[in-house]
Amino acid sequence: MTEQLISTTAEVIEDDVDLRQGTIAPRSGTQTPVMRLDDVSVAFGGRLAVKNVSFDVYAHEVTSLIGPSGSGKTTLLRALNRMHDTVRSAEVFGTVLLGDTDIYARSMDPTLLRTRVGMVFQRPNPFPGMSIYENAVAGLRFNGVRKKALLDEAAESSLVAAALWDSVRDRLKNHASSLSGGEQQRLCIARALAVEPEVLLMDEPTSALDPMATLRIEELITELKDRVTIVIVTHNMQQARRVSDQCAFLLMDDDRAGKLIEFGPTEKLFTDAKDPRTLDYVNGLFG
Amino acid sequence: MSVVGIPQQDGGSRRGRTSPRFSLPDGWYRVLLVASAAVFAALVIWFLVAIAIKAQPAFSTLGFSWIVQKTWNPNLQQFGLLPFILGTLETTAIAMFLAVPIGLGAAIALAYLVPHRVRLVLGTAVELLAAVPSVVYGLWGVVALAPLFRQYVEPFLSSAFGWTGLFNGPNLGVGLILAGTILFIMVLPTMVAVSRDVLATVPTEQVEGALAVGATRGQVLRKVVIPGARTGLLGAFTLATGRALGETVAVALVIGNSNYIAHSLKSPAATLPSLLINNFGEASGTELSALFGAGLVLLVIGLTVNSIARILVRRAEGSELGSASVLVP
Ligand SMILES: Nc1ncnc2c1ncn2[C@@H]1O[C@H](COP(=O)(O)OP(=O)(O)OP(=O)(O)O)[C@@H](O)[C@H]1O
Ligand SMILES: [Mg+2]
Numbered sequence: 072m073t074e075q076l077i078s079t080t081a082e083v084i085e086d087d088v089d090l091r092q093g094t095i096a097p098r099s100g101t102q103t104p105v106m107r108l109d110d111v112s113v114a115f116g117g118r119l120a121v122k123n124v125s126f127d128v129y130a131h132e133v134t135s136l137i138g139p140s141g142s143g144k145t146t147l148l149r150a151l152n153r154m155h156d157t158v159r160s161a162e163v164f165g166t167v168l169l170g171d172t173d174i175y176a177r178s179m180d181p182t183l184l185r186t187r188v189g190m191v192f193q194r195p196n197p198f199p200g201m202s203i204y205e206n207a208v209a210g211l212r213f214n215g216v217r218k219k220a221l222l223d224e225a226a227e228s229s230l231v232a233a234a235l236w237d238s239v240r241d242r243l244k245n246h247a248s249s250l251s252g253g254e255q256q257r258l259c260i261a262r263a264l265a266v267e268p269e270v271l272l273m274d275e276p277t278s279a280l281d282p283m284a285t286l287r288i289e290e291l292i293t294e295l296k297d298r299v300t301i302v303i304v305t306h307n308m309q310q311a312r313r314v315s316d317q318c319a320f321l322l323m324d325d326d327r328a329g330k331l332i333e334f335g336p337t338e339k340l341f342t343d344a345k346d347p348r349t350l351d352y353v354n355g356l357f358g
Numbered sequence: 359m360s361v362v363g364i365p366q367q368d369g370g371s372r373r374g375r376t377s378p379r380f381s382l383p384d385g386w387y388r389v390l391l392v393a394s395a396a397v398f399a400a401l402v403i404w405f406l407v408a409i410a411i412k413a414q415p416a417f418s419t420l421g422f423s424w425i426v427q428k429t430w431n432p433n434l435q436q437f438g439l440l441p442f443i444l445g446t447l448e449t450t451a452i453a454m455f456l457a458v459p460i461g462l463g464a465a466i467a468l469a470y471l472v473p474h475r476v477r478l479v480l481g482t483a484v485e486l487l488a489a490v491p492s493v494v495y496g497l498w499g500v501v502a503l504a505p506l507f508r509q510y511v512e513p514f515l516s517s518a519f520g521w522t523g524l525f526n527g528p529n530l531g532v533g534l535i536l537a538g539t540i541l542f543i544m545v546l547p548t549m550v551a552v553s554r555d556v557l558a559t560v561p562t563e564q565v566e567g568a569l570a571v572g573a574t575r576g577q578v579l580r581k582v583v584i585p586g587a588r589t590g591l592l593g594a595f596t597l598a599t600g601r602a603l604g605e606t607v608a609v610a611l612v613i614g615n616s617n618y619i620a621h622s623l624k625s626p627a628a629t630l631p632s633l634l635i636n637n638f639g640e641a642s643g644t645e646l647s648a649l650f651g652a653g654l655v656l657l658v659i660g661l662t663v664n665s666i667a668r669i670l671v672r673r674a675e676g677s678e679l680g681s682a683s684v685l686v687p
Contacts, residue, residue: 154566159474186572196563200585210571213581259567266571 103130111165119328126334133301135311138321143329144304152188153181189263191273195255197247204243210266233261253284273303413650430617437648441619445627450602452538461549469557488547496608499540504531526622532614535623545598556590596667606631630656
């Protein structure tokens with residue numbers, strides 16, 4: 072078992088190197104894991120909120136996390152970019168690999184990690200004191216980029232990627248709060264994309280938006296697959312089905328800690344689940 | 359117009375809108391609010407008019423120029439307030455020069471850096487310090503700090519910063535620098551407690567948003583937390599400055615009470631409040647009237663500081679709209 076893990080890890084290393092050099096550009100379906108969760112548990116104040124979760128996140132695919140409220144979706148997602156570092160009571164166990172590196176290794180710099188694994192939050196949270204432009208390039212500024220030309224280029228390309236460029240190109244210096252909720256969320260996506268992460272984590276990115284804005288974000292997610300690997304938490308079963316390739320279903324165990332019930336290709340989970348609880352949940356029978 | 363630090367609520371008194379917390383009928387609710395506002399306004403006006411009436415004889419006998427004249431000598435009917443105005447501004451400046459960086463630093467530490475248990479202990483200590491009566495601070499200054507200043511602090515300042523010309527003259531212990539330091543200690547709890555509370559109001563989602571794009575903790579503080587709390591921090595500054603400007607007993611005990619313009623930060627001096635408390639008892643006639651005038655001047659200084667802070671806040675908020683350079687170092 073351990074040997075097998077090591078050998079797969081070795082393959083990951085090779086693939087990862089290739090990926091970085093750009094010689095191979097894996098597309099959906101090549102099943103290259105960019106992140107691997109191995110027996111991941113998260114506890115707050117000694118109490119488990121998520122336990123023993125293992126699955127792979129494949130390159131250039133969308134992986135969705137579904138499950139009822141309190142099943143630990145957000146908690147698990149935040150373990151993937153070490154967001155729990157800021158929560159004093161939180162402890163993370165198990166291994167999370169990004170490429171070949173353990174993100175919880177002592178040598179891993181969490182700020183560097185977060186430029187490789189970006190995050191979009193449930194409520195749009197552009198920086199209120201900054202313009203649209205400054206929001207888009209905030210991550211680059213934090214990482215010491217000073218050159219105006221570089222910043223301009225990154226602002227344009229990330230806003231284009233977030234499908235926001237056309238509507239804001241003439242008002243880049245406007246305050247970010249002048250945008251609608253949906254536009255603000257796309258600005259947050261642009262902000263995350265500007266630092267060119269390998270993985271983008273999204274926690275219910277459309278739950279604060281109206282149906283039209285939701286639809287546009289969903290389209291965007293599909294378009295972004297070429298650029299990043301996405302892990303998305305959603306409450307909306309239809310959304311998970313529309314946008315994701317792989318799906319992980321979490322459910323609270325008897326001790327109220329969230330546990331992975333089933334993981335697999337989304338279509339399979341929705342039509343032919345192995346576990347009866349998955350079937351019930353995706354059919355809206357509980358949760 | 360809103361008070362510094364408190365966002366303006368608009369439309370609260372519009373017909374048909376009732377606060378969810380009160381179930382008073384609309385009419386009564388309005389009457390109650392208008393009445394309390396009227397009482398407040400009446401008190402302020404009464405207060406201002408009463409002081410102005412008392413000060414009026416000084417203005418009619420002396421004109422206006424006495425306010426900025428240099429000599430206070432009631433025997434010669436000279437009531438120049440300049441030494442006291444300067445003393446007030448100087449002690450307050452010293453206090454705020456120390457209180458802004460140290461108060462902000464302590465507030466940041468309390469809000470973000472120290473472990474939870476230490477935070478509780480220090481937080482309680484800060485609130486206790488804010489409740490100590492000012493006369494106690496004054497006595498402590500006279501008994502404990504003045505000898506220390508005479509023997510160590512003032513000689514050190516003279517040798518280290520003598521080149522600035524600010525620390526000439528003998529080491530007396532009492533004087534501007536000790537008064538400023540006592541004021542600093544007195545306003546520090548206010549600075550720390552208010553700053554800490556406003557820093558804590560910066561939403562977690564803003565902090566996490568910055569962390570998520572690779573900001574360090576230091577960058578989060580400098581680029582997100584402090585700018586986000588700017589309005590409230592200026593409120594803390596205004597409150598603390600107001601307290602320093604008006605502090606009376608403690609200053610009177612440690613400033614050395616000299617009616618002459620200080621030529622060194624080590625010199626004894628006086629402030630408008632210390633002038634009032636030292637002379638009010640025996641004053642009569644024009645002198646009494648001039649003391650009321652000094653009170654008015656103090657009021658004007660306080661209002662000016664408040665207005666400047668308000669303008670700064672408004673400018674900061676205005677420049678936020680349309681500015682593209684908040685992050686530019
Ligand atoms: N900072 C925290 N401190 C303590 N407990 C926490 C913290 N964050 C989450 N929890 C606990 O972890 C459990 C899982 O919460 P989590 O937010 O991950 O659920 P979720 O699946 O995202 O739910 P929802 O669908 O409502 O967003 C809950 O029991 C919650 O109380
Ligand atoms: Mg959640």
